[in-house]
Amino acid sequence: MTAWSILSRRGLFKIRVQYIHNKAHLQLRTYSLAGSGSESGASQDPPHSCISHDIDPGGIAEMRKAYKGTNEIFDVGDLVSKEPFKQFLSWFEEASKTDGIREANAMSLATSTKDGIPSVRMVLMKGIDDTGIYFYTNYLSQKAKELTENPNCSLMFYWEPLNRSLEKHFFNFRKLYLIWICIHFSQHVRVSGAAERVSEEESSKYFHSRPKASQIGACVSLQSQVISGRKVLDDRNEALTKKYLSDDVPIPKPDYWGGFKVIPLRFEFWQGQTNRLHDRIVFRKLQPNEEINSETTQEGSNGWVYERLMP
Numbered sequence: 001m002t003a004w005s006i007l008s009r010r011g012l013f014k015i016r017v018q019y020i021h022n023k024a025h026l027q028l029r030t031y032s033l034a035g036s037g038s039e040s041g042a043s044q045d046p047p048h049s050c051i052s053h054d055i056d057p058g059g060i061a062e063m064r065k066a067y068k069g070t071n072e073i074f075d076v077g078d079l080v081s082k083e084p085f086k087q088f089l090s091w092f093e094e095a096s097k098t099d100g101i102r103e104a105n106a107m108s109l110a111t112s113t114k115d116g117i118p119s120v121r122m123v124l125m126k127g128i129d130d131t132g133i134y135f136y137t138n139y140l141s142q143k144a145k146e147l148t149e150n151p152n153c154s155l156m157f158y159w160e161p162l163n164r165s166l167e168k169h170f171f172n173f174r175k176l177y178l179i180w181i182c183i184h185f186s187q188h189v190r191v192s193g194a195a196e197r198v199s200e201e202e203s204s205k206y207f208h209s210r211p212k213a214s215q216i217g218a219c220v221s222l223q224s225q226v227i228s229g230r231k232v233l234d235d236r237n238e239a240l241t242k243k244y245l246s247d248d249v250p251i252p253k254p255d256y257w258g259g260f261k262v263i264p265l266r267f268e269f270w271q272g273q274t275n276r277l278h279d280r281i282v283f284r285k286l287q288p289n290e291e292i293n294s295e296t297t298q299e300g301s302n303g304w305v306y307e308r309l310m311p
C-alpha cells in the first residue's frame, strides 16, 4: 500500500477535481490536496438553446470554445512586420510547430466560374515567396478550369488547436494546489488575390521532387473527371506502377499537371477572443488614387497598408 493511499484512507488528504470549461477564457483544473473547504470553481451550466432548429445533432448550436484571454489581444503592436508575407510566416511557423496541427500548410481555396458560381476545396501550400503562395494540381480539374476563366480566388488557413499549457503550483499552510491552465488560440489567415500558372520548368522541378508513388498518382488521376468506378483508377495505377517502378527512368510530368501561384492583394490575420471581440488586422494594397485615412489606416512597407476591422 502506498503512502498516498494510507494518508487518503485516513482522510488526511482529499482530492478534488474541478473543471471549468467554456465559462471563462481559461480552462482550469484544480487538484486540492489536503484540508477541506470550498475552492473556487464553477460547474458547467446545463446546455440550453434558444435556437429553434428542428435538427441539432450533437448540440451543434451549443458548440462554443473559449479562445485567448482578453489580455492577450493581437494588436498592430504585435505585428512582426509591416508587410504581410513575413507576418504570415511568423504565424505559419508557430502553427507548424504545434502538436495538434498535422498539416499547417493545408488551406481552402475558393474559386468561381466567370458567371460567379463559387466552389471551395482544400489544397496544400507547397511554397511561398514575397510574390505569392504556390500549390500544385491538375490543370484539367474544376479548380484549374475556373482559375483559367476567372483568376480571382481566395485562400484560407485555419489553425484551430493552438493550445498553450501552463502549469502552476501554489502552496499554503493547509493546501497544495496544482493548476493547469490551458489557453486556446484560434487563428486564421485569409488571402485574396489572383492566380497564375507557374512555369513548366518550375512545375517539373516540383513534380520530380515528389515521392514516386505521388508522381504516379498524378499521372493516374485525370482529376475531377467522371469514371464508372474505383476499378478504373486501380487498373490505371497498376499499369503505370508496373511501367515506372520496374525501371529507373524518371516519370515524365504530364502536361496537365502543374502549379499555380496566388498573388495576394489582401491578407487578413484573425485571432479569436472568447468574448467574440476577435482581432482582425488586414493588409491590403492601396487602391489607385486612394488617400490614406491616417485615423484608421497605417502605411506598411512594400506598398501595403494595414488597418483593424470590427470582428
Ligand SMILES: Cc1cc2nc3c(=O)[nH]c(=O)nc-3n(C[C@H](O)[C@H](O)[C@H](O)COP(=O)(O)O)c2cc1C
Residues within 6 Å of the ligand: 103, 106, 119, 120, 121, 122, 123, 124, 125, 135, 136, 137, 138, 141, 142, 143, 144, 223, 224
Ligand atoms: C488536406 C487536403 C489537401 C489537399 N491538397 C491538394 C492539393 O495540393 N492539390 C490538389 O489538386 N488537390 C488536393 N486535395 C484534394 C482537393 O481538395 C480536391 O478534392 C481536388 O483537388 C479536386 O478539386 P476540384 O474538383 O475542385 O478541382 C487535398 C485535399 C485535402 C483534404
